[in-house]
Amino acid sequence: MSDETPDSEIPEAGSGKDDARHAEKMAKKKAARDKIMATKTDGKGLIIIHTGKGKGKSSSAFGMIFRHIAHGKPSAVVQFIKGAMWTGERDLIEKHFSDLCQFHTMGEGFTWETQDRARDVAAAAAAWEKAKELIRDERNSMVLLDEINIALRYDYLDINEVVAFLKSEKPHMTHVVLTGRNAKEELIEIADLVTEMELVKHPFRSGIKGQPGVEF
Structure with missing residues (x-):
């Protein structure tokens, strides 16, 4: 095609038959999607787990x-580990x-910083008591238990007690989100939604420290 070709003779990308096929394909996809969505009529409070070695568990x-x-729904946060650290x-x-959101910082910092198992166990126990109180309060639509999986990993809390409580005492419409790597299988089994963050690359391995607005 020469530089002198009139604009009116240049074919538009994705025009004609391609556009028609695309519209037909999307119409079929929408019909199938609408049919599936019509069967999803129930609502319930979810047990949600964000785990894995990748970054983004607490952020999500x-x-x-x-x-x-944003929806004007009351919620609450209990931080099990990051207590000594300021976060945005x-x-x-x-x-x-x-x-709209109660925020309870109950931990005393990362386990390698405290170096005191008795203190860590006591802090985790206090955080769990506060978590149960907030979950039982049906005014809270969502309760985030940030880094509770770390406390469970180190056996600061009894996994059987946590599972039993969530199964028997969590109000039907309350969402509970549990974060931290190495989520216990017992928790995964009762969860409604589990996302594992996969680590592909991390700047820390290149000598870059955690930065405000990214890590905290």
């Missing part, structure tokens, strides 16, 4: 908390959304 969970805030999410929620 806080995204759900902010969705609840905590600052934002406490400054601007404390009327």
